Every structure is written in C-alpha cells, then in structure tokens.
Amino acid sequence: MKSLFRLLPLLRHDAFQSGSDLAQVLGVTRPTVASWAAELAELGVDIHVVKGRGYRLAEPISLLNRDVILANLDASLRSVLQVLDIQTDLDSTNRWVMEQQPAPGRWSICAAEYQYQGRGRRGRVWRSPPASNLMVSIALREDLPNQALYASSLLAGVATARALRSELAVPVSLKWPNDLYIEDAKLGGILCELQGNPQDRPLLAIGIGLNVSRKPEGLDQPAVALAEKVRGPLDRNRLLVAVVNQLHAVLTQAQQDGGLVELLAEWGEYDCLRGRTVRLLLAERSETVIARGVDGAGQLVVEAENGRRFSVNGGEVSVRW
Incomplete structure (x- = not known):
C-alpha cells in the first residue's frame, strides 16, 4: 500500500x-x-x-470493509470462498485474483479502492478516483459448459443488471458484449479472461467496473454514474455484495440443464442494441447493420443492408451506434 x-x-x-x-x-x-x-x-x-x-x-466516501462484505455474502457463496481481499491500491484486480489460483469449485474475490492499471477490452486503460467507484474481480474454477465460458461477459452482465435493478431500481441495460448502460450513457464494463484448457475446468476471471459516485472524464462517449440517478448515499459494500451474490446465482444457473438458454434470453431483455442500426468496426473495414439480439452461443446477430443475417463474436468487432 x-x-x-x-x-x-x-x-x-x-x-x-x-x-x-x-x-x-x-x-x-x-x-x-x-x-x-x-x-x-x-x-x-x-x-x-x-x-x-x-x-x-468535499463529500462523504464509502470505504470498502471486508468484514461487512463477508457477513452479507450468501451462505452458498461463503461456502466456496477461498479468498476475499480488499486492497487499498492495486495495479489490476483481475491480475491479483488470477494469481491466487483458486482450487476447483472455489472462488477468489478482490476489490480495490484505487486501481492504477485497470484494463478494458483491447487493453484500454481504465482508472477511477480512489474510493469513488466499484472495481471488483472474481476468479473461479467451475464446471461451466464451454458456451457459458465463452459467453461469460454476457452472464456477468445479467448478474450486474439484476443486482442494480433490484438494489437501486435503476434501468440498467446491456450493450453487447460487455458494457453496462443507463439510457445511452455508459455506466461500466466487464472484462473476462480465461486461463487454461476449456475442457478441464479453466481459470475464469471476471472483472467488473462500475461508476458509482464519479464518472470518467474525457471519454469519446457519454458516461453516467449511479449517483446521478439515485438519491441519497450509495454504499459500495452493499453494491459489491449484491453483484457477487447475483454472479454466483447466475453461474450456478448456467450449470443446470437449460440454464444458459434462460440466461441468454434474460440478457435479451436488457439488450439496448436490439433493433438499432449500428456500425460494426471490423479489423479492416466497417459495416452498417441492424442488431438482432444474440444467438445460443452469445454471439451478436446482425442483419446487413441486403437482409442477410450473420453472427459475430467479441473477438471480431467493436460496436458503435
């Protein structure tokens, strides 16, 4: 520290x-x-x-408290918890939890008051003022179907949207593949990393960043913080607990027969792209298409100007509207 x-x-x-x-x-x-x-x-x-x-x-801050968080986690999550750590300052919560190498069936969780080398998709740097927002990462080894592993950012989005809608009654929506929005402003993002063979309980790290009391400055797109939409103080401990409890429930559901289908259908209920004309930014070109939801693998389904429909994955495109 x-x-x-x-x-x-x-x-x-x-x-x-x-x-x-x-x-x-x-x-x-x-x-x-x-x-x-x-x-x-x-x-x-x-x-x-x-x-x-x-x-x-100038304004009150809500510091993270490990004892408060641990006491309010669901008993089912506490039973599989290997590590829960709150860092004052850290380069990357994703890196930290992956280094803990949780055993099969166990979870490691880390949150930081200040993260100075946080990453978004494609290696973009993500920083936040100390003690103002939520930066938490979870590393786990579960018997998740391959399709659930590859759709993990969507599943984490469902869990986070559930938590925020339930706790704060805010109309959170999801932008494929890993962004959280309120109306047309970005609230946060999700970064998932996979380490190991998908056939043999690989290590999955899920990093979630949310603008709670502050939003980043100088972005090339509108951003929003929860404090702009919610009256009264916001307790980051309560928000963290709600998010990780829902994430555990979602990933448990994903392991059940038909669970992934149900979860992708729920993701569709929060989809803020469906029916909108969007621009796919490909490696060497861009294309204007209409978003048509996601398929059974969590890939984005789009419709070209000639009416042809096809699916794209997160490794291929960046979506702009």
Whole structure:
C-alpha cells in the first residue's frame, strides 16, 4: 500500500481536521500530510484545504470493509470462498485474483479502492478516483459448459443488471458484449479472461467496473454514474455484495440443464442494441447493420443492408451506434 492512502480513511466530510492532528495519528510530519493530501487530490479525491482549519472531504466516501462484505455474502457463496481481499491500491484486480489460483469449485474475490492499471477490452486503460467507484474481480474454477465460458461477459452482465435493478431500481441495460448502460450513457464494463484448457475446468476471471459516485472524464462517449440517478448515499459494500451474490446465482444457473438458454434470453431483455442500426468496426473495414439480439452461443446477430443475417463474436468487432 502506498503510504499516502493511510490518510484517506482519516479524512472526514463533516468537519475540518488540522494537519498537526492528522500528522500525530499517522506518525508523520505536517508537510508529509500536506504532500499526501495534494497527491490524493491529483488522483481525483476532492479535498478542501483551508489555512488555519485543515482538511475536509468535499463529500462523504464509502470505504470498502471486508468484514461487512463477508457477513452479507450468501451462505452458498461463503461456502466456496477461498479468498476475499480488499486492497487499498492495486495495479489490476483481475491480475491479483488470477494469481491466487483458486482450487476447483472455489472462488477468489478482490476489490480495490484505487486501481492504477485497470484494463478494458483491447487493453484500454481504465482508472477511477480512489474510493469513488466499484472495481471488483472474481476468479473461479467451475464446471461451466464451454458456451457459458465463452459467453461469460454476457452472464456477468445479467448478474450486474439484476443486482442494480433490484438494489437501486435503476434501468440498467446491456450493450453487447460487455458494457453496462443507463439510457445511452455508459455506466461500466466487464472484462473476462480465461486461463487454461476449456475442457478441464479453466481459470475464469471476471472483472467488473462500475461508476458509482464519479464518472470518467474525457471519454469519446457519454458516461453516467449511479449517483446521478439515485438519491441519497450509495454504499459500495452493499453494491459489491449484491453483484457477487447475483454472479454466483447466475453461474450456478448456467450449470443446470437449460440454464444458459434462460440466461441468454434474460440478457435479451436488457439488450439496448436490439433493433438499432449500428456500425460494426471490423479489423479492416466497417459495416452498417441492424442488431438482432444474440444467438445460443452469445454471439451478436446482425442483419446487413441486403437482409442477410450473420453472427459475430467479441473477438471480431467493436460496436458503435
């Protein structure tokens, strides 16, 4: 953990605290406190600094708490949990959980207050101000059908949409293959990675990132945070629990006869592309098509201008509307 993150849980939003008091608690000098506060501000933490009064957060933050999360996980998930860890700062939660190498049938979960080398699809960097959003990764080895493995980003999308709709009553929709939207603004994304032979319980890592109180700046598309749609404080512990509990329920359902078919049908209920004219960005060209849902393998079904329908997978295209 970087030393500066020791300051974060001591800061309050309802009262100023002097630099000397904070320095005494932390066992450092007042200039060190000032330096750490400045670094946190550079990372996106909104801190009010007033000479003679000290430091105060501009708004309350919801820090992740391992004990609270563990106590509220479903008993069925706790029974297969191998690791649950909350990191203050980390390069990548996906990398961390994959390194835990959970045993067959077991789950490893990691969330971070700040992730400085988070990745999206095609290696894009994804960063978030500390203690503002939700970044959680789950690594597991389950007896999932091959089609469920390859459709894992869609299944994680179903789980996340269920959780947010149930907990917050927000109209979350899904954009193939791995994005979460509210109306036409991006709320978050999912990154799935597979390690090993699909025929032999491979390691599946599912990373989920959600804009909770802040949205990224400088994107080439509209973005939204849950705080813009929900009144009152948002508890990231509660959101994390809801998401991973639903993910466990969804992946359990995917292992049952007919479960994957049901889940892909449910994904279709949240589909924000169906019936829309979209542009497929292929490796060397683009094509305007109409989105027609997904097939039984979770591939996007599209209709070309000549009426021909065909399926594409996430490794082939990027969709823009």
